Amino acid sequence: MFKKILIANRGEIACRVAATARRMGIRTVAVYSEADANAKHVAVCDEAVLLGPAPAKESYLCGDKIIAVAIATGAEAIHPGYGFLSENAEFAEACEHAGLVFIGPPASSMRAMGSKSAAKQLMEKASVPLVPGYHGDNQDFDLLQKEADRIGYPVLLKASAGGGGKGMRVVEKAEDFKAALESCKREAISSFGDDKVLAEKYLTRPxxxxxxxxxxxxxxxxxxxxxxxxxxxxxxxxxxxxxxxxxxxxxxxxxxxxxxxxxxxxxxxxxxxxxxxxxxxxxxxxxxxxxxxxxxxxxxxxxxxxxxxxxxxxxxxxxxxxxxxxxxxxxxxxxxxxxxxxxxxxxxxxxxxxxxxxxxxxxxxxxxxxxxxxxxxxxxxxxxxxxxxxxxxxxxxxxxxxxxxxxxxxxxxxxxxxxxxxxxxxxxxxxxxxxxxxxxxxxxxxxxxxxxxxxxxxxxxFPQSKAAPVGALALAAVTLIEEEKATSAGVSANPADPWGNARGWRLNSVYQRQLAFSDEHTTYNITVTYDHQGWHLSIGGFEFPLSVSARDGRDVSIKLGETSMHATVLRDGDSFHVFTGGRHFTLAWADPMAHVGESDTAGGRLTAPMPGKVVAVIASKGQEVKKGAPLVIMEAMKMEHTISAPNDGVVEDVLYQVGDQVADGAPLLAFKAA
Structure with a gap:
């Protein structure tokens, strides 16, 4: 058995391999990118070596660097995990030439099955049932369109070298074929370095x-x-x-x-x-x-x-x-x-x-x-x-x-x-x-x-969002008030001094507090009242007696009217996350002393939903478009994302071109609604 192996991957599979290797008495070497310097898989392995910058092409996909690390650390074998180089025949061969064991199939097996079209040709010879389709090498557009028409719609386009759902498009009708093929090939070349596709009948309810x-x-x-x-x-x-x-x-x-x-x-x-x-x-x-x-x-x-x-x-x-x-x-x-x-x-x-x-x-x-x-x-x-x-x-x-x-x-x-x-x-x-x-x-x-x-x-x-229940609002309100009470108790020089705490005490009146929480659905205005009989919560014209049954850190139990409820409530800045009854409610507290003067300045600029690369610009400056029309296509997190027109209107300007890297929230176009 091996004494030491290198794990050429990251995330849960790297941690999984490390756990099994440890149980078997095998030492492990992790490799990592700059983005993963503090990652879990780095911590759980016996040794860890930096490969390079965050992009996978400069780190986890650099087979020569990984092999060099394995040799330098005395590893006898390389476990590729899944993704990255796990199905790369050239990497498997390079390991063998370097005197390392590749923990996976032979390169010949990968090549035979690595191409979807070649694998289907092989299975056809072995009389394994195949879905009707085209698996040939000719990638001429007209031929592919003709084959799709012959197969009959809907047709599934698939990257021949693909996997993990990348480079796949369902084409419902002939007029959609060109755009789907272009998108499929674009994603295939980006993900696998090969834009070859195959087409097959898309089965209903498979x-x-x-x-x-x-x-x-x-x-x-x-x-x-x-x-x-x-x-x-x-x-x-x-x-x-x-x-x-x-x-x-x-x-x-x-x-x-x-x-x-x-x-x-x-x-x-x-x-x-x-x-x-x-x-x-x-x-x-x-x-x-x-x-x-x-x-x-x-x-x-x-x-x-x-x-x-x-x-x-x-x-x-x-x-x-x-x-x-x-x-x-x-x-x-x-x-x-x-x-x-x-x-x-x-x-x-x-x-x-x-x-x-x-x-x-x-x-x-x-x-x-x-x-x-x-x-x-x-x-x-x-x-x-x-x-x-x-x-x-x-x-x-x-x-x-x-x-x-x-x-x-x-x-x-x-x-x-x-x-x-x-x-x-x-x-x-x-x-x-x-x-x-x-x-x-x-x-x-x-x-x-x-x-x-x-x-x-x-x-x-995907149900429509509903208003947060009164119980979730009460739990958030209780957590806020209890935190303030705890803070004031820690600050007061004399805990018995009623003027030095936030427990709702008043000399000749009741204590009343106005609170506002909001979520993506609406804003909730709550009145919390404290008198000699206890707490009361008012919302939407209804009033409920409110008492705190127990509070242990983030775990809160309350009684609202005749209903007892329990939750874990976590505060993150001004957001209160209420986990109760198997549901998660995020409620933003409107602190009256915060966020003064903030406003939305995005205007009519359509923004990037996350950092990524522009792979296609469909709209042009001055173009009139209809609501829902695709304007820009971005690639982020290994997937394509289409930025569409929010309304009928005019594209006033296009701010990025194909190949440009854009930051999260960056305006991509200036758009004027009709």
Missing amino acids: RHIEIQVFADTHGNCVYLFERDCSVQRRHQKVLEEAPAPGMTAERRAAMGEAAVAAAKAVGYVGAGTVEFIANQDGSFYFMEMNTRLQVEHPVTEMITGTDLVEWQLRVAAGQPLPLKQDELTIHGHAIEARVYAENPEKGFLPSIGTLRHMGTPAAVNFELGGTRGVEPAGVRIDSGVRQGDAISPFYDPMIAKLIVWGADRTQALARMAQALAEFQIVGLATNIAFLKRLVEGDAFATADLDTGLIERNAASL
């Missing part, structure tokens, strides 16, 4: 089911059953579960055997995933093979009692697979939710900032590699960040993977809903509330699954 395969150098190859990854947005997975709901033993065996055959056909070694698209009737078609470990591998580990990273290390060291096919069994049900720094209500726009507070649900680490058949922990959290860390614009905005296990799907669903209710993030936007609505919604709960589930259920998953 399920995305993938098979985990593993092969060693001794001729053994097994499948560790399936994962259902149908719940997606922008072709990126949101929820994953294992086993797939409704999967029969016969179909599981057929898909598993097909996946093993595909792996053997390319001389595969290590962990890989063969992905299939399946119709509701059970028929399935080969999509692609990911020649690496995948983000959703924990659900497979949870139901099989295996540590797939340990398997990777053992196979790379020349050992045979730990288990044979007939020794693998399914135990229980597991679900994974990807907790991201993003705003689902704004098109899943990534959010950047500092994790000012990160409260995670109670979790017991799943002891991977332990006795098979022992019930795993109900909740597992894989994360590459900690409270106080920053989510930067340079990398994927994942905060954590939340994985739950249950004896059956019903128990797993309940545990996931509860765990999401306990997950607390302050400092940036997250998808936690959206995930909770998704898990509790009828479609997912009843396993009515397909890749369009989110779009089909948009009305319930």
Whole structure:
């Protein structure tokens, strides 16, 4: 077994590999960019070496630098994680030439499966079912348009070298083909350095089911059953579960055997995933093979009692697979939710900032590699960040993977809903509330699954914002007042002096306080009154008796009228974050002594939603446009974002050109509404 390995990645996968390596007695070397100098993966490894500046092209994608670090630190092998160089055949070969073990498949396997079109040609020869499409090398526009017309709309365009949902576009009709192809190619060249695309029939209501395969150098190859990854947005997975709901033993065996055959056909070694698209009737078609470990591998580990990273290390060291096919069994049900720094209500726009507070649900680490058949922990959290860390614009905005296990799907669903209710993030936007609505919604709960589930259920998953409940306002008000009382008590020279505290005492009158809180919905004017009988809260013409039952740091319990309620309330400047009943309310206190003179000076200038690069300027100076017309396309956080006209109007000026880097909030155009 190896004595030392280098982990050529960052985030939760780097932390995950480091944890398994430590358990196996293997020392680890981390590499990091300037943006990740204080990152969690740097702290958990035995050694850490700086690669270069924040952009991945100058750090995590510099294979020569990584190999040099491995040699200098005495590492024997390199674990690529997923993303970055994990499926780069040239890097795998370079490791071999440098005398290092690449913990992954041979370069030949990567090349065979790395191109979606070449892989489909290979599978076609092996008689594996394929979705009707065009997978050829000719990229002439007219030919691609002709092939799309032949296949029949809707058509799915996919970057041939792609993955992770990048470089994919659904084209609903022929007149949309040109713009979709240009956008697809643009994103493909940016993400993968190759703008080649393939086109195939876009199936309606398909399920995305993938098979985990593993092969060693001794001729053994097994499948560790399936994962259902149908719940997606922008072709990126949101929820994953294992086993797939409704999967029969016969179909599981057929898909598993097909996946093993595909792996053997390319001389595969290590962990890989063969992905299939399946119709509701059970028929399935080969999509692609990911020649690496995948983000959703924990659900497979949870139901099989295996540590797939340990398997990777053992196979790379020349050992045979730990288990044979007939020794693998399914135990229980597991679900994974990807907790991201993003705003689902704004098109899943990534959010950047500092994790000012990160409260995670109670979790017991799943002891991977332990006795098979022992019930795993109900909740597992894989994360590459900690409270106080920053989510930067340079990398994927994942905060954590939340994985739950249950004896059956019903128990797993309940545990996931509860765990999401306990997950607390302050400092940036997250998808936690959206995930909770998704898990509790009828479609997912009843396993009515397909890749369009989110779009089909948009009305319930993206409900209109509602006014904050009185209870949340009361909890924020109580926290503010109690903080002021505590502050005054600490300042007063004589705590018994009624003039030196903020406890609401008045000599001949009652104490009354006007408070204003606001959220994106409205402003709430509250009157808090204190008299000899106690506290009263008035809002919207209603009055409620109010008392504080208990307060322990951030945990607050109150009684409002006849209703008792409890919350965790965190103050961040003038914002109060109220976590209660599985919901998160952000209430901004209007401090009358602050923010004087502030005003919105943005005017009619459309601004960048985050730092990024301008990749297309569609509008021109003086152009009249209609509401919703695309004006500028930016690339940020690995995704394209279209800036559209907010109203009918005229573009008065275009302030940036293609290729320009822009800062968060920078005005992109001057726009005058009609």
